[in-house]
Amino acid sequence: MPVDKNDLRLRPGRVTGPRARASTGGGSMMEGQDSGPEMSCGGCSVGSSRQVAVVGVKFHNLAKLEHFNSEGFELELGDQVVVESEDGERFGVVSEATSRIRGGCGVGCMKRVRRRATPLDSESFQRNGVKEKEALAYCKERVQQRGLPMRLVTADQALDGRKVTFYFTSEGRVDFRELVRDLAQRFHTRIEMRQIGVRDESGVKGGYGPCGRNLCCSSFLKEFAPVSIRMAKEQNLSLNPSKISGMCGRLMCCLRYEHSGKEAPATSEPVSA
Structure with a gap:
Protein backbone atom coordinates (compact mmCIF):
# COMPACT_ATOMS: atom_id res chain seq x y z
CA MET A 1 0.00 0.00 0.00
CA PRO A 2 1.55 3.40 -1.00
CA VAL A 3 2.39 5.83 1.75
CA ASP A 4 0.38 9.05 1.81
CA LYS A 5 2.77 12.00 2.06
CA ASN A 6 0.21 13.82 4.18
CA ASP A 7 0.76 11.19 6.84
CA LEU A 8 4.47 11.96 7.20
CA ARG A 9 4.32 14.62 9.86
CA LEU A 10 7.40 16.19 11.38
CA ARG A 11 6.43 17.95 14.58
CA PRO A 12 9.65 19.08 16.25
CA GLY A 13 9.87 21.05 19.46
CA ARG A 14 8.87 20.81 23.08
CA VAL A 15 5.24 20.62 24.13
CA THR A 16 3.59 21.42 27.44
CA GLY A 17 1.22 18.48 27.78
CA PRO A 18 0.97 14.85 26.76
CA ARG A 19 -1.91 15.44 24.43
CA ALA A 20 -0.45 18.58 22.89
CA ARG A 21 0.93 18.73 19.36
CA ALA A 22 4.56 19.70 19.13
CA SER A 23 3.77 22.34 16.53
CA THR A 24 0.92 24.02 18.36
CA GLY A 25 1.78 23.81 22.08
CA GLY A 26 -0.47 22.63 24.90
CA GLY A 27 -4.19 22.40 24.34
CA SER A 28 -6.88 23.53 26.76
CA MET A 29 -7.37 21.16 29.67
CA MET A 30 -9.76 21.12 32.57
CA GLU A 31 -8.51 21.61 36.09
CA GLY A 32 -10.37 19.60 38.70
CA GLN A 33 -11.67 21.64 41.64
CA ASP A 34 -14.00 20.93 44.54
CA SER A 35 -16.82 22.91 42.96
CA GLY A 36 -16.34 21.43 39.52
CA PRO A 37 -13.75 22.06 36.81
CA GLU A 38 -13.45 25.34 34.98
CA MET A 39 -12.36 25.85 31.39
CA SER A 40 -10.17 28.65 30.20
CA CYS A 41 -9.65 29.44 26.55
CA GLY A 42 -9.61 32.29 24.12
CA GLY A 43 -13.39 32.57 24.26
CA CYS A 44 -16.11 31.53 21.87
CA SER A 45 -19.49 32.75 20.69
CA VAL A 46 -21.36 29.56 21.59
CA GLY A 47 -22.91 29.11 25.00
CA SER A 48 -20.45 31.38 26.80
CA SER A 49 -22.75 31.72 29.84
CA ARG A 50 -24.34 28.29 29.82
CA GLN A 51 -23.48 25.67 32.41
CA VAL A 52 -22.97 22.15 31.13
CA THR A 118 -21.30 -0.65 22.83
CA PRO A 119 -20.12 -4.28 22.67
CA LEU A 120 -18.71 -3.48 19.22
CA ASP A 121 -16.74 -0.56 20.69
CA SER A 122 -15.37 -2.84 23.40
CA GLU A 123 -14.24 -5.37 20.80
CA SER A 124 -12.49 -2.64 18.79
CA PHE A 125 -10.81 -1.40 21.97
CA GLN A 126 -9.49 -4.87 22.77
CA ARG A 127 -8.14 -5.33 19.24
CA ASN A 128 -6.48 -1.92 19.36
CA GLY A 129 -4.74 -2.81 22.61
CA VAL A 130 -3.00 -5.73 20.91
CA LYS A 131 -2.06 -3.56 17.91
CA GLU A 132 -0.68 -0.82 20.16
CA LYS A 133 1.70 -3.25 21.86
CA GLU A 134 2.85 -4.56 18.49
CA ALA A 135 3.30 -1.03 17.14
CA LEU A 136 5.27 0.12 20.19
CA ALA A 137 7.59 -2.90 20.05
CA TYR A 138 8.24 -2.43 16.32
CA CYS A 139 8.79 1.31 16.75
CA LYS A 140 11.34 0.71 19.52
CA GLU A 141 13.15 -1.72 17.23
CA ARG A 142 13.29 0.81 14.39
CA VAL A 143 14.41 3.61 16.72
CA GLN A 144 17.30 1.47 17.90
CA GLN A 145 18.27 0.40 14.38
CA ARG A 146 18.23 3.98 13.12
CA GLY A 147 20.09 5.25 16.19
CA LEU A 148 17.57 7.99 16.92
CA PRO A 149 18.10 9.94 20.18
CA MET A 150 14.58 9.41 21.50
CA ARG A 151 12.84 7.27 24.11
CA LEU A 152 9.36 5.95 23.42
CA VAL A 153 6.77 6.29 26.17
CA THR A 154 3.56 4.79 24.78
CA ALA A 155 1.44 4.31 21.67
CA ASP A 156 -2.22 5.22 21.30
CA GLN A 157 -4.53 4.10 18.50
CA ALA A 158 -7.79 5.80 17.58
CA LEU A 159 -10.88 3.65 18.08
CA ASP A 160 -11.45 3.32 14.34
CA GLY A 161 -7.83 2.22 13.86
CA ARG A 162 -7.09 4.93 11.31
CA LYS A 163 -4.33 6.62 13.28
CA VAL A 164 -1.59 5.64 15.73
CA THR A 165 0.13 8.26 17.87
CA PHE A 166 3.52 7.59 19.45
CA TYR A 167 4.66 9.61 22.47
CA PHE A 168 8.38 10.04 23.07
CA THR A 169 10.90 12.07 25.03
CA SER A 170 14.16 13.50 23.72
CA GLU A 171 16.78 16.03 24.81
CA GLY A 172 16.48 17.88 21.52
CA ARG A 173 14.81 17.89 18.13
CA VAL A 174 14.61 14.60 16.27
CA ASP A 175 14.28 14.06 12.53
CA PHE A 176 11.96 11.06 12.53
CA ARG A 177 10.64 11.27 8.97
CA GLU A 178 12.25 7.99 7.92
CA LEU A 179 10.91 6.33 11.07
CA VAL A 180 7.39 7.50 10.23
CA ARG A 181 7.74 6.03 6.74
CA ASP A 182 8.80 2.70 8.25
CA LEU A 183 5.77 2.70 10.55
CA ALA A 184 3.31 3.75 7.84
CA GLN A 185 4.53 1.02 5.50
CA ARG A 186 4.29 -1.60 8.25
CA PHE A 187 0.88 -0.71 9.71
CA HIS A 188 -0.84 0.97 6.72
CA THR A 189 -2.33 3.74 8.82
CA ARG A 190 -1.71 7.37 9.69
CA ILE A 191 1.25 7.89 12.00
CA GLU A 192 1.98 10.81 14.29
CA MET A 193 4.92 11.37 16.63
CA ARG A 194 4.42 13.61 19.67
CA GLN A 195 7.35 14.82 21.70
CA ILE A 196 6.71 15.37 25.40
CA GLY A 197 8.86 16.54 28.32
CA VAL A 198 10.00 14.44 31.26
CA ARG A 199 7.35 16.00 33.49
CA ASP A 200 4.72 15.22 30.88
CA GLU A 201 5.96 11.63 30.81
CA SER A 202 5.06 11.17 34.47
CA GLY A 203 1.62 12.57 33.69
CA VAL A 204 1.18 10.03 30.90
CA LYS A 205 2.34 7.06 32.98
CA GLY A 206 0.68 8.11 36.24
CA GLY A 207 1.56 7.05 39.76
CA TYR A 208 1.41 8.20 43.37
CA GLY A 209 3.29 10.97 45.11
CA PRO A 210 4.81 10.83 48.63
CA CYS A 211 1.52 12.28 49.89
CA GLY A 212 -0.25 9.08 48.83
CA ARG A 213 -2.41 10.83 46.22
CA ASN A 214 -2.39 10.51 42.44
CA LEU A 215 0.31 12.59 40.81
CA CYS A 216 -0.81 16.17 40.24
CA CYS A 217 0.43 16.01 36.64
CA SER A 218 -1.80 13.02 35.88
CA SER A 219 -4.90 14.27 37.69
CA PHE A 220 -5.48 18.01 37.40
CA LEU A 221 -2.47 20.07 36.30
CA LYS A 222 -2.98 21.54 32.84
CA GLU A 223 0.38 23.30 32.62
CA PHE A 224 3.70 23.24 34.45
CA ALA A 225 4.72 26.40 36.28
CA PRO A 226 8.42 26.95 37.12
CA VAL A 227 9.61 25.45 40.41
CA SER A 228 12.92 26.46 42.01
CA ILE A 229 15.03 25.19 44.89
CA ARG A 230 14.56 28.60 46.48
CA MET A 231 10.89 27.75 47.08
CA ALA A 232 11.95 24.81 49.23
CA LYS A 233 14.51 26.93 51.09
CA GLU A 234 12.00 29.68 51.86
CA GLN A 235 9.59 27.10 53.28
CA ASN A 236 12.40 25.71 55.44
CA LEU A 237 12.02 22.27 53.83
CA SER A 238 14.66 19.60 53.65
CA LEU A 239 16.86 20.06 50.59
CA ASN A 240 17.49 16.34 50.27
CA PRO A 241 16.82 15.67 46.54
CA SER A 242 15.02 12.41 47.34
CA LYS A 243 12.50 14.33 49.46
CA ILE A 244 11.72 17.21 47.12
CA SER A 245 11.92 15.49 43.72
CA GLY A 246 8.99 13.91 41.91
CA MET A 247 8.79 10.76 39.79
CA CYS A 248 10.09 12.75 36.83
CA GLY A 249 13.31 13.56 38.69
CA ARG A 250 12.49 17.28 38.75
CA LEU A 251 11.47 19.38 41.73
CA MET A 252 7.94 18.51 42.85
CA CYS A 253 5.26 20.80 41.42
CA CYS A 254 3.59 21.01 44.83
CA LEU A 255 6.50 23.08 46.19
CA ARG A 256 4.65 26.03 44.62
CA TYR A 257 1.34 25.38 46.34
CA GLU A 258 2.22 26.80 49.76
CA HIS A 259 4.96 29.12 48.61
CA SER A 260 3.97 32.69 49.42
CA GLY A 261 7.20 34.30 48.31
CA LYS A 262 8.13 35.04 51.91
CA GLU A 263 10.68 33.22 53.98
CA ALA A 264 9.40 30.84 56.66
CA PRO A 265 10.30 31.59 60.32
CA ALA A 266 13.74 30.29 61.18
CA THR A 267 13.85 27.00 63.08
CA SER A 268 16.68 24.85 64.35
CA GLU A 269 15.79 21.93 62.05
CA PRO A 270 14.40 21.88 58.51
CA VAL A 271 10.86 20.67 58.06
CA SER A 272 10.67 17.16 56.61
CA ALA A 273 9.23 17.25 53.08
Whole structure:
Protein backbone atom coordinates (compact mmCIF):
# COMPACT_ATOMS: atom_id res chain seq x y z
CA MET A 1 0.00 0.00 0.00
CA PRO A 2 1.55 3.40 -1.00
CA VAL A 3 2.39 5.83 1.75
CA ASP A 4 0.38 9.05 1.81
CA LYS A 5 2.77 12.00 2.06
CA ASN A 6 0.21 13.82 4.18
CA ASP A 7 0.76 11.19 6.84
CA LEU A 8 4.47 11.96 7.20
CA ARG A 9 4.32 14.62 9.86
CA LEU A 10 7.40 16.19 11.38
CA ARG A 11 6.43 17.95 14.58
CA PRO A 12 9.65 19.08 16.25
CA GLY A 13 9.87 21.05 19.46
CA ARG A 14 8.87 20.81 23.08
CA VAL A 15 5.24 20.62 24.13
CA THR A 16 3.59 21.42 27.44
CA GLY A 17 1.22 18.48 27.78
CA PRO A 18 0.97 14.85 26.76
CA ARG A 19 -1.91 15.44 24.43
CA ALA A 20 -0.45 18.58 22.89
CA ARG A 21 0.93 18.73 19.36
CA ALA A 22 4.56 19.70 19.13
CA SER A 23 3.77 22.34 16.53
CA THR A 24 0.92 24.02 18.36
CA GLY A 25 1.78 23.81 22.08
CA GLY A 26 -0.47 22.63 24.90
CA GLY A 27 -4.19 22.40 24.34
CA SER A 28 -6.88 23.53 26.76
CA MET A 29 -7.37 21.16 29.67
CA MET A 30 -9.76 21.12 32.57
CA GLU A 31 -8.51 21.61 36.09
CA GLY A 32 -10.37 19.60 38.70
CA GLN A 33 -11.67 21.64 41.64
CA ASP A 34 -14.00 20.93 44.54
CA SER A 35 -16.82 22.91 42.96
CA GLY A 36 -16.34 21.43 39.52
CA PRO A 37 -13.75 22.06 36.81
CA GLU A 38 -13.45 25.34 34.98
CA MET A 39 -12.36 25.85 31.39
CA SER A 40 -10.17 28.65 30.20
CA CYS A 41 -9.65 29.44 26.55
CA GLY A 42 -9.61 32.29 24.12
CA GLY A 43 -13.39 32.57 24.26
CA CYS A 44 -16.11 31.53 21.87
CA SER A 45 -19.49 32.75 20.69
CA VAL A 46 -21.36 29.56 21.59
CA GLY A 47 -22.91 29.11 25.00
CA SER A 48 -20.45 31.38 26.80
CA SER A 49 -22.75 31.72 29.84
CA ARG A 50 -24.34 28.29 29.82
CA GLN A 51 -23.48 25.67 32.41
CA VAL A 52 -22.97 22.15 31.13
CA ALA A 53 -22.44 18.75 32.70
CA VAL A 54 -18.92 17.37 32.42
CA VAL A 55 -17.25 14.10 33.39
CA GLY A 56 -13.61 13.17 33.80
CA VAL A 57 -12.48 10.36 31.51
CA LYS A 58 -9.28 8.33 31.53
CA PHE A 59 -7.81 6.25 28.74
CA HIS A 60 -6.06 2.94 29.27
CA ASN A 61 -2.53 4.03 28.36
CA LEU A 62 -2.71 7.72 29.27
CA ALA A 63 -3.02 8.42 32.98
CA LYS A 64 -3.98 12.08 32.66
CA LEU A 65 -7.65 12.82 33.30
CA GLU A 66 -9.48 14.67 30.52
CA HIS A 67 -12.89 16.34 30.75
CA PHE A 68 -15.78 16.09 28.30
CA ASN A 69 -19.23 17.58 27.84
CA SER A 70 -21.66 14.87 29.01
CA GLU A 71 -24.97 16.69 28.43
CA GLY A 72 -27.75 14.20 27.69
CA PHE A 73 -26.08 11.31 29.52
CA GLU A 74 -26.45 10.09 33.09
CA LEU A 75 -23.02 8.62 33.68
CA GLU A 76 -21.51 7.02 36.75
CA LEU A 77 -17.98 6.15 37.77
CA GLY A 78 -16.70 3.17 35.83
CA ASP A 79 -19.02 3.63 32.84
CA GLN A 80 -17.34 2.99 29.49
CA VAL A 81 -17.84 5.77 26.95
CA VAL A 82 -16.77 6.85 23.49
CA VAL A 83 -15.66 10.48 23.27
CA GLU A 84 -14.59 12.95 20.63
CA SER A 85 -10.94 13.86 20.20
CA GLU A 86 -8.70 15.53 17.66
CA ASP A 87 -7.59 12.03 16.63
CA GLY A 88 -11.11 10.65 16.14
CA GLU A 89 -13.27 8.69 18.54
CA ARG A 90 -11.63 7.29 21.67
CA PHE A 91 -12.68 4.66 24.17
CA GLY A 92 -12.41 5.62 27.84
CA VAL A 93 -13.74 5.06 31.34
CA VAL A 94 -15.52 7.66 33.48
CA SER A 95 -13.13 8.32 36.38
CA GLU A 96 -14.57 11.54 37.78
CA ALA A 97 -18.25 12.02 38.62
CA THR A 98 -20.48 14.44 36.74
CA SER A 99 -20.11 18.09 37.75
CA ARG A 100 -21.06 21.46 36.31
CA ILE A 101 -18.82 24.06 34.69
CA ARG A 102 -18.90 27.42 36.45
CA GLY A 103 -17.88 30.46 34.46
CA GLY A 104 -16.48 28.35 31.65
CA CYS A 105 -16.92 28.81 27.94
CA GLY A 106 -19.56 26.07 27.80
CA VAL A 107 -20.48 23.92 24.86
CA GLY A 108 -18.49 25.74 22.20
CA CYS A 109 -14.96 24.69 23.16
CA MET A 110 -15.30 21.29 24.79
CA LYS A 111 -15.19 17.85 23.22
CA ARG A 112 -18.29 15.74 23.88
CA VAL A 113 -19.19 12.27 25.03
CA ARG A 114 -20.50 10.64 21.86
CA ARG A 115 -22.18 7.59 23.37
CA ARG A 116 -21.98 4.86 25.92
CA ALA A 117 -19.59 2.19 24.69
CA THR A 118 -21.30 -0.65 22.83
CA PRO A 119 -20.12 -4.28 22.67
CA LEU A 120 -18.71 -3.48 19.22
CA ASP A 121 -16.74 -0.56 20.69
CA SER A 122 -15.37 -2.84 23.40
CA GLU A 123 -14.24 -5.37 20.80
CA SER A 124 -12.49 -2.64 18.79
CA PHE A 125 -10.81 -1.40 21.97
CA GLN A 126 -9.49 -4.87 22.77
CA ARG A 127 -8.14 -5.33 19.24
CA ASN A 128 -6.48 -1.92 19.36
CA GLY A 129 -4.74 -2.81 22.61
CA VAL A 130 -3.00 -5.73 20.91
CA LYS A 131 -2.06 -3.56 17.91
CA GLU A 132 -0.68 -0.82 20.16
CA LYS A 133 1.70 -3.25 21.86
CA GLU A 134 2.85 -4.56 18.49
CA ALA A 135 3.30 -1.03 17.14
CA LEU A 136 5.27 0.12 20.19
CA ALA A 137 7.59 -2.90 20.05
CA TYR A 138 8.24 -2.43 16.32
CA CYS A 139 8.79 1.31 16.75
CA LYS A 140 11.34 0.71 19.52
CA GLU A 141 13.15 -1.72 17.23
CA ARG A 142 13.29 0.81 14.39
CA VAL A 143 14.41 3.61 16.72
CA GLN A 144 17.30 1.47 17.90
CA GLN A 145 18.27 0.40 14.38
CA ARG A 146 18.23 3.98 13.12
CA GLY A 147 20.09 5.25 16.19
CA LEU A 148 17.57 7.99 16.92
CA PRO A 149 18.10 9.94 20.18
CA MET A 150 14.58 9.41 21.50
CA ARG A 151 12.84 7.27 24.11
CA LEU A 152 9.36 5.95 23.42
CA VAL A 153 6.77 6.29 26.17
CA THR A 154 3.56 4.79 24.78
CA ALA A 155 1.44 4.31 21.67
CA ASP A 156 -2.22 5.22 21.30
CA GLN A 157 -4.53 4.10 18.50
CA ALA A 158 -7.79 5.80 17.58
CA LEU A 159 -10.88 3.65 18.08
CA ASP A 160 -11.45 3.32 14.34
CA GLY A 161 -7.83 2.22 13.86
CA ARG A 162 -7.09 4.93 11.31
CA LYS A 163 -4.33 6.62 13.28
CA VAL A 164 -1.59 5.64 15.73
CA THR A 165 0.13 8.26 17.87
CA PHE A 166 3.52 7.59 19.45
CA TYR A 167 4.66 9.61 22.47
CA PHE A 168 8.38 10.04 23.07
CA THR A 169 10.90 12.07 25.03
CA SER A 170 14.16 13.50 23.72
CA GLU A 171 16.78 16.03 24.81
CA GLY A 172 16.48 17.88 21.52
CA ARG A 173 14.81 17.89 18.13
CA VAL A 174 14.61 14.60 16.27
CA ASP A 175 14.28 14.06 12.53
CA PHE A 176 11.96 11.06 12.53
CA ARG A 177 10.64 11.27 8.97
CA GLU A 178 12.25 7.99 7.92
CA LEU A 179 10.91 6.33 11.07
CA VAL A 180 7.39 7.50 10.23
CA ARG A 181 7.74 6.03 6.74
CA ASP A 182 8.80 2.70 8.25
CA LEU A 183 5.77 2.70 10.55
CA ALA A 184 3.31 3.75 7.84
CA GLN A 185 4.53 1.02 5.50
CA ARG A 186 4.29 -1.60 8.25
CA PHE A 187 0.88 -0.71 9.71
CA HIS A 188 -0.84 0.97 6.72
CA THR A 189 -2.33 3.74 8.82
CA ARG A 190 -1.71 7.37 9.69
CA ILE A 191 1.25 7.89 12.00
CA GLU A 192 1.98 10.81 14.29
CA MET A 193 4.92 11.37 16.63
CA ARG A 194 4.42 13.61 19.67
CA GLN A 195 7.35 14.82 21.70
CA ILE A 196 6.71 15.37 25.40
CA GLY A 197 8.86 16.54 28.32
CA VAL A 198 10.00 14.44 31.26
CA ARG A 199 7.35 16.00 33.49
CA ASP A 200 4.72 15.22 30.88
CA GLU A 201 5.96 11.63 30.81
CA SER A 202 5.06 11.17 34.47
CA GLY A 203 1.62 12.57 33.69
CA VAL A 204 1.18 10.03 30.90
CA LYS A 205 2.34 7.06 32.98
CA GLY A 206 0.68 8.11 36.24
CA GLY A 207 1.56 7.05 39.76
CA TYR A 208 1.41 8.20 43.37
CA GLY A 209 3.29 10.97 45.11
CA PRO A 210 4.81 10.83 48.63
CA CYS A 211 1.52 12.28 49.89
CA GLY A 212 -0.25 9.08 48.83
CA ARG A 213 -2.41 10.83 46.22
CA ASN A 214 -2.39 10.51 42.44
CA LEU A 215 0.31 12.59 40.81
CA CYS A 216 -0.81 16.17 40.24
CA CYS A 217 0.43 16.01 36.64
CA SER A 218 -1.80 13.02 35.88
CA SER A 219 -4.90 14.27 37.69
CA PHE A 220 -5.48 18.01 37.40
CA LEU A 221 -2.47 20.07 36.30
CA LYS A 222 -2.98 21.54 32.84
CA GLU A 223 0.38 23.30 32.62
CA PHE A 224 3.70 23.24 34.45
CA ALA A 225 4.72 26.40 36.28
CA PRO A 226 8.42 26.95 37.12
CA VAL A 227 9.61 25.45 40.41
CA SER A 228 12.92 26.46 42.01
CA ILE A 229 15.03 25.19 44.89
CA ARG A 230 14.56 28.60 46.48
CA MET A 231 10.89 27.75 47.08
CA ALA A 232 11.95 24.81 49.23
CA LYS A 233 14.51 26.93 51.09
CA GLU A 234 12.00 29.68 51.86
CA GLN A 235 9.59 27.10 53.28
CA ASN A 236 12.40 25.71 55.44
CA LEU A 237 12.02 22.27 53.83
CA SER A 238 14.66 19.60 53.65
CA LEU A 239 16.86 20.06 50.59
CA ASN A 240 17.49 16.34 50.27
CA PRO A 241 16.82 15.67 46.54
CA SER A 242 15.02 12.41 47.34
CA LYS A 243 12.50 14.33 49.46
CA ILE A 244 11.72 17.21 47.12
CA SER A 245 11.92 15.49 43.72
CA GLY A 246 8.99 13.91 41.91
CA MET A 247 8.79 10.76 39.79
CA CYS A 248 10.09 12.75 36.83
CA GLY A 249 13.31 13.56 38.69
CA ARG A 250 12.49 17.28 38.75
CA LEU A 251 11.47 19.38 41.73
CA MET A 252 7.94 18.51 42.85
CA CYS A 253 5.26 20.80 41.42
CA CYS A 254 3.59 21.01 44.83
CA LEU A 255 6.50 23.08 46.19
CA ARG A 256 4.65 26.03 44.62
CA TYR A 257 1.34 25.38 46.34
CA GLU A 258 2.22 26.80 49.76
CA HIS A 259 4.96 29.12 48.61
CA SER A 260 3.97 32.69 49.42
CA GLY A 261 7.20 34.30 48.31
CA LYS A 262 8.13 35.04 51.91
CA GLU A 263 10.68 33.22 53.98
CA ALA A 264 9.40 30.84 56.66
CA PRO A 265 10.30 31.59 60.32
CA ALA A 266 13.74 30.29 61.18
CA THR A 267 13.85 27.00 63.08
CA SER A 268 16.68 24.85 64.35
CA GLU A 269 15.79 21.93 62.05
CA PRO A 270 14.40 21.88 58.51
CA VAL A 271 10.86 20.67 58.06
CA SER A 272 10.67 17.16 56.61
CA ALA A 273 9.23 17.25 53.08
